[in-house]
Amino acid sequence: MKITDTENIIEPLSVDCVIFGFEDARIKVLLIKRSIEPEFGVWALPGGFIRYSENIEAASSRVLKERTGVANVYMEQLGAFGELDRFPLKRVITIVYYALVKPGKYKLNAGPDASDARWFNLSELPYLPFDHEKIILASLARLRRQFKYKPIGFNLLPDKFPLLKLQELYQAIYGIEFDKPNFRRKIMKMNLLVPLDEKQKGVPHRSAQLYKFDKNRYDALTETGFIFEI
Amino acid sequence: MKITDTENIIEPLSVDCVIFGFEDARIKVLLIKRSIEPEFGVWALPGGFIRYSENIEAASSRVLKERTGVANVYMEQLGAFGELDRFPLKRVITIVYYALVKPGKYKLNAGPDASDARWFNLSELPYLPFDHEKIILASLARLRRQFKYKPIGFNLLPDKFPLLKLQELYQAIYGIEFDKPNFRRKIMKMNLLVPLDEKQKGVPHRSAQLYKFDKNRYDALTETGFIFEI
């Protein structure tokens, strides 16, 4: 977050990214190790300043790409955080985006102001600088609400997945268990999943049918008044 | 929005307020008539620049008070809007708050850069400058979702109200009709309303029981896992 080109950036305005992943039935957050002061060497949210020539979402995409190598993912704005003392050196207001990343899609690649990047379990976050913990918790709260009425969970799963993985994702998000037969029925009745000509391989039990999410079908249903809800 | 004190403000960062009201069974938005260029004389959202010494929410409260006289109302951040061309003179990113105002609470009082303030029906909005229409529609979309799982509607009603007013509010928000007996039961079963020792007066029909929303009870229920949902 060193200011190298003061002509180019909007001084007191940064973006920060909360990047969520899902693996081993747990929700993860991607953090980078800061390579500049303040808080040198500390795990933190990837962030950077906004440039005059780019809109906010573009800034967020750029920062995400530069700092972590992650690109082309689902991204949405959470909001602005601007407490007077949130950043020690000067007044910086940050606009936060959260992103959902499919497993395998990301190729970790620390950028100029980070010497490393790593996934952390939500329940095992390290010390975080500034208001980053507050930001992550706010992102999670928003994510939980979004999961209820938008099929965004598919952005955290591979393109092909068995139903139980979807269930495990919802269980991880809400922190509760669902009944398998009932969850199945509820999902299948929505008509958003397409069964593929493919099954799981190499699992030590009956192999599961794989499905993919059909976004076109979802959009069409939405037009007719359908409301996704779990 | 004239910059009179460039030392004091964060140059490219403003706040804008979407103020919702409810009267005659219709959702309203409070707009002010701009008294400076650009878009002089045009109805617009009340807005202003953020100062270095105030946090964002304080800026929003201040702007709201200065421009319209409205104070002490329910307010929540919608998010940041920052398209490159949203404001013609220069790059301005704005952080939007939406507010809910009880009828009678507001005393209209146009501020320094507005010669007037007025309520408009959502369905009869005038021409709006910049991205203000987009902002209002985004606020409304957020409001609709919030209404589903948070009892914020009470911030649009007087402290004492009959059940039918609450129903009319939900009908205006969602644009659909509810069955009266069923709506009643649903609300009453939640145990959030306290019947008062008071009834409607001077109405040309049987006078209705008045209720008030019990926030303490709501908070207590929320702690025990209760989830408000309509």
Place this chain on the structure above:
DNA sequence: TCAAAAGTGTTTGCAATACACCCATGC
């Protein structure tokens, strides 16, 4: 043959829906 997950069927009870109906008040 056993463990583990895939997948189906069925019963039960609650809650949303859709009404029909009576009550109070002002004009």
Place this chain on the structure above:
DNA sequence: GCATGGGTGTATTGCAAACACTTTTGA
């Protein structure tokens, strides 16, 4: 009396929850 909204009662239906059960695969 009548229009208008206040307020209660009830039959029906749909669906979520609970759980018992069969199937398939690898080791």
